[in-house]
Amino acid sequence: GQARIVGHEADALAGGAQRVERLDSARRRLLAYAYGAIQIEDELLVRGYQGREGHGGEAILCRGPATTGASEGSGCELASAAGRRWSGPAAGRSAPVTLAEVRRAIVLLCPLIVLGLGACGGGGDDSPAGGDEARPAAERGGGSASSPGGCRPVDPPPPKRDGGQKKPSKRLDSDRSYSATVTTNCGEFTIALDVEASPHTTASFVSLAKDGFFEGTVFHRIVPGFVIQGGDPTGTGTGGPGYKTVDEPPSDTSYDKGIVAMAKSPNEPPGTAGSQFFVVTGDNVGLSPEFALLGEISAGLDVVERIGRLGDSSQRPTEPVVIEDVSVDES
Numbered sequence: 001g002q003a004r005i006v007g008h009e010a011d012a013l014a015g016g017a018q019r020v021e022r023l024d025s026a027r028r029r030l031l032a033y034a035y036g037a038i039q040i041e042d043e044l045l046v047r048g049y050q051g052r053e054g055h056g057g058e059a060i061l062c063r064g065p066a067t068t069g070a071s072e073g074s075g076c077e078l079a080s081a082a083g084r085r086w087s088g089p090a091a092g093r094s095a096p097v098t099l100a101e102v103r104r105a106i107v108l109l110c111p112l113i114v115l116g117l118g119a120c121g122g123g124g125d126d127s128p129a130g131g132d133e134a135r136p137a138a139e140r141g142g143g144s145a146s147s148p149g150g151c152r153p154v155d156p157p158p159p160k161r162d163g164g165q166k167k168p169s170k171r172l173d174s175d176r177s178y179s180a181t182v183t184t185n186c187g188e189f190t191i192a193l194d195v196e197a198s199p200h201t202t203a204s205f206v207s208l209a210k211d212g213f214f215e216g217t218v219f220h221r222i223v224p225g226f227v228i229q230g231g232d233p234t235g236t237g238t239g240g241p242g243y244k245t246v247d248e249p250p251s252d253t254s255y256d257k258g259i260v261a262m263a264k265s266p267n268e269p270p271g272t273a274g275s276q277f278f279v280v281t282g283d284n285v286g287l288s289p290e291f292a293l294l295g296e297i298s299a300g301l302d303v304v305e306r307i308g309r310l311g312d313s314s315q316r317p318t319e320p321v322v323i324e325d326v327s328v329d330e331s
Contacts, residue, residue, distance in 0.1 A: 163242030189300025222311030240274030281308035
């Protein structure tokens with residue numbers, strides 16, 4: 001990504017290194033708090049518009065009043081994906097967007113895209129944003145004697161083998177109800193599986209859970225106010241079971257707080273899933289309907305919210321959050 005300053009460029013560039021330092025500080029605050037204020041000094045606002053697939057996207061720093069809209073006269077150009085939805089680095093048409101959408105888009109596109117100071121990560125089973133820079137769990141230190149996040153301190157587990165799982169050939173019984181209880185060192189939460197909406201996805205998840213696939217894996221990506229993401233055996237954000245399923249979600253799907261869906265890379269068709277799943281922890285996160293639905297949190301949302309506070313500005317957990325068991329119940 002890259003950045004440019006429009007409107008009163010001379011003023012915007014005045015101050016040299018001090019201004020850059022202030023902008024970088026604002027960038028760090030924005031990345032740490034996706035829904036926080038992004039007003040810089042009195043009038044400088046971060047605005048973004050959609051770029052090409054992959055590492056595309058550009059941030060524009062606009063001079064103008066602190067409003068959520070932008071007009072041609074203000075010197076700011078904004079764009080969003082078709083239908084005013086931001087889902088990641090996909091081509092879109094020009095249209096004004098709100099600041100909330102811009103903030104979400106910046107988090108989705110790349111942790112460092114705001115000032116063009118770094119490149120996005122990617123590959124494999126990706127995040128709902130199509131980008132993930134989480135490092136392997138083995139590279140992180142263990143929890144302290146008194147975990148500030150309220151979790152039981154544990155050592156990060158070693159990475160597990162990537163792939164090697166057999167794709168299930170049978171769907172779950174649509175006349176029965178299924179739930180999966182995820183036990184972590186931070187507590188447990190239960191997912192009511194949506195068999196009707198995603199028959200292939202839910203059958204795969206249940207099969208992997210019964211095989212112990214998720215045991216000893218971590219939540220490798222935590223974005224406060226957005227999502228927590230896990231299910232990768234390698235802990236890198238690139239691993240999976242070795243196969244894919246597809247359950248394209250309905251066009252009116254809304255990813256509200258407590259919804260559980262499957263992560264995919266940006267070049268995969270809508271509804272593609274491996275083993276990585278994410279739980280939405282924010283309100284009105286603005287994801288487009290392209291992530292296969294796994295279900296919804298039916299118990300333990302407080303645990304999910306606790307885990308959701310344990311992410312740093314690079315979307316990595318501040319302490320190990322380990323999945324110890326996933327048990328499946330049917331009725």
